[in-house]
Amino acid sequence: MKKDISTEEKILDHAGQIFKMKGFSGARMQEIADSAGINKAMLHYYFRSKKMLFDKIFENILDDFQQNIIITLNDERSWENKLTALSEKLYMFVYHNEDIPIFLFNELHMNYNFFSEQLFKFKEIKKSSFFKQFMSEMKKGNIIKTDPLQVLVHIFSGIIFPVVAKPIISSMGDLNDKQFDQFLLERKKIVPEIIIQYLKNTGV
Amino acid sequence: MKKDISTEEKILDHAGQIFKMKGFSGARMQEIADSAGINKAMLHYYFRSKKMLFDKIFENILDDFQQNIIITLNDERSWENKLTALSEKLYMFVYHNEDIPIFLFNELHMNYNFFSEQLFKFKEIKKSSFFKQFMSEMKKGNIIKTDPLQVLVHIFSGIIFPVVAKPIISSMGDLNDKQFDQFLLERKKIVPEIIIQYLKNTGV
DNA sequence: GTCTATAAAGCGATAGAC
DNA sequence: GTCTATCGCTTTATAGAC
Numbered sequence: 001m002k003k004d005i006s007t008e009e010k011i012l013d014h015a016g017q018i019f020k021m022k023g024f025s026g027a028r029m030q031e032i033a034d035s036a037g038i039n040k041a042m043l044h045y046y047f048r049s050k051k052m053l054f055d056k057i058f059e060n061i062l063d064d065f066q067q068n069i070i071i072t073l074n075d076e077r078s079w080e081n082k083l084t085a086l087s088e089k090l091y092m093f094v095y096h097n098e099d100i101p102i103f104l105f106n107e108l109h110m111n112y113n114f115f116s117e118q119l120f121k122f123k124e125i126k127k128s129s130f131f132k133q134f135m136s137e138m139k140k141g142n143i144i145k146t147d148p149l150q151v152l153v154h155i156f157s158g159i160i161f162p163v164v165a166k167p168i169i170s171s172m173g174d175l176n177d178k179q180f181d182q183f184l185l186e187r188k189k190i191v192p193e194i195i196i197q198y199l200k201n202t203g204v
Numbered sequence: 205m206k207k208d209i210s211t212e213e214k215i216l217d218h219a220g221q222i223f224k225m226k227g228f229s230g231a232r233m234q235e236i237a238d239s240a241g242i243n244k245a246m247l248h249y250y251f252r253s254k255k256m257l258f259d260k261i262f263e264n265i266l267d268d269f270q271q272n273i274i275i276t277l278n279d280e281r282s283w284e285n286k287l288t289a290l291s292e293k294l295y296m297f298v299y300h301n302e303d304i305p306i307f308l309f310n311e312l313h314m315n316y317n318f319f320s321e322q323l324f325k326f327k328e329i330k331k332s333s334f335f336k337q338f339m340s341e342m343k344k345g346n347i348i349k350t351d352p353l354q355v356l357v358h359i360f361s362g363i364i365f366p367v368v369a370k371p372i373i374s375s376m377g378d379l380n381d382k383q384f385d386q387f388l389l390e391r392k393k394i395v396p397e398i399i400i401q402y403l404k405n406t407g408v
Numbered sequence: 409g410t411c412t413a414t415a416a417a418g419c420g421a422t423a424g425a426c
Numbered sequence: 427g428t429c430t431a432t433c434g435c436t437t438t439a440t441a442g443a444c
Contacts, residue, residue, distance in 0.1 A: 007409080022314060025230035029438065039411060044439060099313065106310040108371040109303065110226060119375040126376060149377045150391065153366055154398070156373075161361035164368060167312040169360075171323040172330060173353045187354065194358070198398045211427080233420060243429060248421060250427095 008046050010036050015043075016057045020099045023106060024054050058107060059118060061100060066121050068093055073128035079137060082130050083155055083192045090159040091188040095181075102164050125152070143199045151195055158191035159184075212250050214240050219247075220261045224303045227310060228258050262311060263322060265304060270325050272297055277332035283341060286334050287359055288396045294363040295392040299385075306368050329356070347403045355399055362395035363388075 014036040018027045029050055033040040047053035072086050094101060108115055125131075126149075134148040162169055162184055170180050218240040222231045233254055237244045251257035276290050298305060312319055329335075330353075338352040366373055366388055374384050 023227065023229065023310070025227065026314065028436090030436095040438085041412085041440080042410065045409075048439090050438065102306075102309055102313045105306055105368050105372075106227070109306045109368075110230065112371055115371070119371055122372055122375040123378060126378065146394075147387075147390070149373075149387070150394065152376070153373060153391070154362065154395075156369065157361040157365035158358065161365040161368070162357055164309050164313075164365070165360065167316055167319070167323055168309075168326055169353075169357060171326040172356070174327060174330065183351075183353070186351070187357070190350075190354065191358075194398060194402045198401060232418090234418095244420085245422080245430085246428065252421090254420065 007038065007042065011038070011043060011046055011053070012057060012060075015053055016061070019054060019057055020061075020103045023103065024050075024110075027054075058115075061104065062115075062118055063121070065093070065100070065104065066124075070124055070128060073125060073130040079130060079133040080192075080196050082133075083151070083196060086152075086155050087159055087188050087192045090156065091184065094160055094163040095184070098163055098166075101160050105164070144201050146199060151199065154195045155191060158187060162187060211242065211246065215242070215247060215250055215257070216261060216264075219257055220265070223258060223261055224265075224307045227307065228254075228314075231258075262308075262319075265308065266319075266322055267325070269297070269304070269308065270328075274328050274332060277329060277334040283334060283337040284396075284400050286337075287355070287400060290356075290359050291363055291392050291396045294360065295388065298364055298367040299388070302367055302370070305364050309368070348405050350403060355403065358399045359395060362391060366391060 011032070015027075015032045018032050018035060021027075027050075029040055029043055032053075033043055043050075043053060047056065068089055069086070072089050073082055075082075075085075077085060108119075130152075131148050134143065134151070137143045138145060166180060169175070169183075170177075173179070173183065175183060215236070219231075219236045222236050222239060225231075231254075233244055233247055236257075237247055247254075247257060251260065272293055273290070276293050277286055279286075279289075281289060312323075334356075335352050338347065338355070341347045342349060370384060373379070373387075374381075377383070377387065379387060
């Protein structure tokens, strides 16, 4: 493995951690250099500017997030199992990347127009096999008439939002970190249950 | 009305808008001064430092948000009507304050420990009459066994998250701003329906 | 490729006149 | 209370030696 690749990746890794924690405007090039154990000048040597370093990292994170979703919605399962799998997938994602959702949404919010190109890849979701399955089942009358996007957003909301709003929810329920984890674990289970039951319109 | 009060309020107003858009570290005192049509020195005259100005604004926004919730959960209604009213209330809040949720969550996330005192007021929610009603109905067997906090988080998630993730959701569904508003309006209706039906465990 | 030193601009905060 | 001018520090970015 070449030495320059190693340094470049080391920078991306450490810069990623700091951007995720402090956002673009809160992060400092000096802090990134210190964290990576190199010099400030190296950051500019490899990525020219703070903004270009940030953009590369942001794009990777956004891609990773989108890929996680699209793969789940396109594999070989029934629509119900996809919703359950999506809940599981998102749970694992936010559990291991607690600070990514708020980071993504915040940076997108502060620079709505700038990232519009990068957001195009999320349009693939509407073309996923989940949508086709869902529409087909709805036509057959097996599912209550509902916008499939509402269903997906139900899962996204249910699992991702608690992590975004963790300080407030923890305070509401007087939960310590361990209790919050338990709370989220329980959510992972009931969120798909609730929406599936609604769609099938079947009480137990 | 005294002139100094008017200036102070003008500062709070304009600083609020800019902090909400750009966050603490992204906001600039010069920009706030320009927006308010006054001088940078005035900001320090009235609020000493950027941080103290920010804290005053942040606290007001957090209080406002919490009050909106607590009032709804404590008024005179059935638990079902409270969930529907909460959905309506949150919808109105985010509709008129699109950038507040992400602002709140982001600043709380970046400064978790610092705001712990201010978050104490959210503990009131657990003591609200909604919780008492809910536990009582659950004991009677009219509601499926569920953590009432999960129920509230369901409403919060369902309504607030879409605004936080608006860029991504709009892209997923290829929605323009008007279509997104319609999407959110539909959510306001179905989110409480879904959870109430689940709790009562009654198909139509 | 990697470092030190420094430029150049930005920013929060203060001094002091009015 | 309000302004101009400026201080002093921080931060991004570059120059140049090795």
